Amino acid sequence: MQKLIKNVILNKRKVDILVKDGVITKIAPEIIEDNVEIFDGQNNEVLPGLVDVHVHFRDPGLTYKETTETGTMAAAHGGFTSVFAMPNVQPVVDSPEILKKQIENNDDKSLVHTYQFAAISSNLIAYKTTEIEKMANLGAIGFTNDGHGVQDSETMYQAMLDAKRSNKPISAHVEDESLIKGGVMNAGSAANKLGLSGMSPLSESSQLARDLVLAKATGVHYHVAHISTKASVELIRIAKKEGVNVTAEVSPHHLLLDDEMIEMDNPMMKMNPPLRTPTDRKALIGGLLDGTIDMIATDHAPHSESEKTGSMLDASFGIVGLETAFSLIYTHFVKSGLVDMDTLINWMSLNPAKQFNINAGEIKVGMPADLTIMNLNDSYKINSNDFLSKGKNSPFIGQKVYGKTMATFVDGKLVYKDRSKN
Numbered sequence: 001m002q003k004l005i006k007n008v009i010l011n012k013r014k015v016d017i018l019v020k021d022g023v024i025t026k027i028a029p030e031i032i033e034d035n036v037e038i039f040d041g042q043n044n045e046v047l048p049g050l051v052d053v054h055v056h057f058r059d060p061g062l063t064y065k066e067t068t069e070t071g072t073m074a075a076a077h078g079g080f081t082s083v084f085a086m087p088n089v090q091p092v093v094d095s096p097e098i099l100k101k102q103i104e105n106n107d108d109k110s111l112v113h114t115y116q117f118a119a120i121s122s123n124l125i126a127y128k129t130t131e132i133e134k135m136a137n138l139g140a141i142g143f144t145n146d147g148h149g150v151q152d153s154e155t156m157y158q159a160m161l162d163a164k165r166s167n168k169p170i171s172a173h174v175e176d177e178s179l180i181k182g183g184v185m186n187a188g189s190a191a192n193k194l195g196l197s198g199m200s201p202l203s204e205s206s207q208l209a210r211d212l213v214l215a216k217a218t219g220v221h222y223h224v225a226h227i228s229t230k231a232s233v234e235l236i237r238i239a240k241k242e243g244v245n246v247t248a249e250v251s252p253h254h255l256l257l258d259d260e261m262i263e264m265d266n267p268m269m270k271m272n273p274p275l276r277t278p279t280d281r282k283a284l285i286g287g288l289l290d291g292t293i294d295m296i297a298t299d300h301a302p303h304s305e306s307e308k309t310g311s312m313l314d315a316s317f318g319i320v321g322l323e324t325a326f327s328l329i330y331t332h333f334v335k336s337g338l339v340d341m342d343t344l345i346n347w348m349s350l351n352p353a354k355q356f357n358i359n360a361g362e363i364k365v366g367m368p369a370d371l372t373i374m375n376l377n378d379s380y381k382i383n384s385n386d387f388l389s390k391g392k393n394s395p396f397i398g399q400k401v402y403g404k405t406m407a408t409f410v411d412g413k414l415v416y417k418d419r420s421k422n
Ligand SMILES: NC(=O)N[C@@H](CC(=O)O)C(=O)O
Pocket: 056, 088, 146, 147, 148, 173, 270, 271, 272, 273, 299, 301, 302, 317, 318, 319
């Protein structure tokens, strides 16, 4: 059966989009076809489905926080049609056997395309690499110990050599643990004022500097996860000039929040890396605008209510992001006039797809019909009751935003539809 998506706005023009067997077969101002299933886009904006290269789904092992089902429902609700799942589930995805099962589970339970990262080292902490080449052949999208920095150079160097040979990227959570000292927010005046223990920003940039040296030596595609400091942006800017094969992602929260906005001990403001200073935040925005930072990724990190209440001293690190990312970035970057919609699409769909080599990020004939339809005109308040994720842990609850997902299609299949009105 063919599907006809009618009355959507693409690049400021009203079009209809015809889909057959999950693929876009025609885009024209008006398509008239018999025997098609019609979806009326009601003159809302159509975008290529968003691509998030950094999410945590907690499945298996920690499914009270999120499951592949609820995580991908949240993705579809947020306009995402492809997500990359991190390996810090239980058991950790650190062997070919576990990876095989994980991919089967993803394929079984996902509403969107779920790609799977595998671990660099056993249990995310061992000083010895996993079977990277084997797992690359089984379909790992790349390798990462996200949640932990790789503490020794030899393990990272070996992982890069193996990943390079397998033609897969390394995604690095850069954190030198010797500089963290049990901190719960960025070290500095904001932490001092609140009397909370700090995490040094040097923990990130010092390990990043090491990795960039190793990346240059190995030629691997080295991707920096959730970059958070000005020094890191400067290092990547230099490395790119030097021809290092490096890309970087920044999260919506590091672009929109900083440690001076932490007015009291508040677990919703606790994440790793922590919110940094206003100076860092400005440097991240600058880095994104000048292309030093390639893309936005949410680092969607669902936790239960009890894990995110009380004091930052014992709350879990991380916040959810899939269901707020588009509206926050649209509102603060596009609606505000800083950039155009094409730039947002580059940051949230085209560049992640290109850099990680997946077939997504564009609306044109021959592409999979991975699409999201957004109402850009009406504002609403972010409300955690609307989240399909099990995680309600967001510091953005109550914010007024623009950009509401009306529908999301994956391979032409409707996977989310707004039911709040009509
Ligand atoms: N970002 C976080 O604060 N937490 C992540 C781990 C990570 O991304 O490092 C998690 O798994 O909860």
